[in-house]
Amino acid sequence: TITGNMSTLTPPVSLENPDNQWRVDYIQDVASQRDFDYPEEFYDHTEILWKDKGVLACYDRSNEYQLIDCANFLDRVHIVRKPDYTPSEQDILRCRVLTLGIFETTFQVEKVNFHMFDVGGQRDERRKWIQCFNDVTAIIFVTACSSYNMVLREDPNQNRLRESLDLFKSIWNNRWLRTISVILFLNKQDLLAEKIKAGKSRLEEYFPDYARYQTPLDATVEPGEDPEVVRAKYFIRDEFLRISTASGDGKHYCYPHFTCAVDTENIRRVFNDCRDIIQRMHLRQYELFDSVIR
Structure with a gap:
């Protein structure tokens, strides 16, 4: 290539x-x-x-x-x-395999069964998604934060991260999904940090609002983490949260997580958090269904 x-x-x-x-x-x-x-x-x-x-x-x-x-x-x-x-x-x-079609996986953690569908994110794959959204508890939306300076495979004129934001917005505002919460994986934090520290591709060149952005007070800084990297990752997080908070209907929520897929300890912590979130969502859906039946 x-x-x-x-x-x-x-x-x-x-x-x-x-x-x-x-x-x-x-x-x-x-x-x-x-x-x-x-x-x-x-x-x-x-x-x-x-x-x-x-x-x-x-x-x-x-x-x-x-x-x-x-x-x-x-x-x-x-x-x-x-x-x-x-x-x-x-x-x-670190191996990369392009997801084409829909892959279904069932696994059990601490006697709790999980049913997961992995769907391709490419434009021509998205029309297949609808068949997976029936009776789901949550949507895990994965975005590559390091893609802020990259172009889309299908359209060399479209920024990848902007495409991800647009896709997130279309899912969040979809009338058939207004009661399904989204677990947001802000992935490839390691590659994002490398790009920000290298300084060759400045985030504000692709997202002008970043020039005025200040690191929020709720930011959690890891030991030794570069302040500019912290600012960059929270800016991207807040771009997604701005979409999820705009509707304000309170029927579904967005749970953001900073992830690095090659960091097994990070993924282990995130999975435990997500497992608890999904179980709470499932109970909430059951309670809503039970109240309707009654």
């Missing part, structure tokens, strides 16, 4: 070493093959290209095209290429 976009960017990016072009051609050729068994030369070419400053410059501009987050494996080709390599828990967590 990186080498394939070097010529499509404006302005385009050139290889630092033109002699590497044949390596690019090789990588692009084998990447299009199915069931490709990676030979040693594939890893050799990848490691050499990853040191080319032109390739790195294109990688730095990955917000201008579509690049999956698991590109960080390029820093570890020397490990991944070993015959005895076994993916670690972190390796698996």
Whole structure:
């Protein structure tokens, strides 16, 4: 993906070493093959290209095209290429698989059964959602906070985070969902922090209101957390809460959580909180149903 976009960017990016072009051609050729068994030369070419400053410059501009987050494996080709390599828990967590269709999962935690549907967030997948919303207790809405400077896969002129806000608004205001609360996962906090601290893509360049935003008094600061990162993540949180509080009907609520999917301890704490929230919602729905029957 990186080498394939070097010529499509404006302005385009050139290889630092033109002699590497044949390596690019090789990588692009084998990447299009199915069931490709990676030979040693594939890893050799990848490691050499990853040191080319032109390739790195294109990688730095990955917000201008579509690049999956698991590109960080390029820093570890020397490990991944070993015959005895076994993916670690972190390796698996960092893998990205595009969700197409609807995936249903049932699991039990402390004798409580949970029924979860994972649905694709792409525009052409959203029309399939409605069949999942019948008799649900809660909606878990996941947004990538690090996407504030990225474009949509389906529309290169649409900002990803703005698309997420628009989608959240359409779900929140949907008349068929006005009694279903939303658990908001403000995800990829690690990548958001990296971008904010790097300073290459300033949040106010994409969301001008950020320039006037001040960190709220209710902000919880983690030990050693950069104040600007705290300000950025709470700004994004408040953009969503501004939508959820605008209706003010009191029939459903938004529960925001800052998440990092590759931080297992963070996800464990968040899941415990969400489990309690979902159980309370279920009891509330049961009480409402019981009162109607009576």
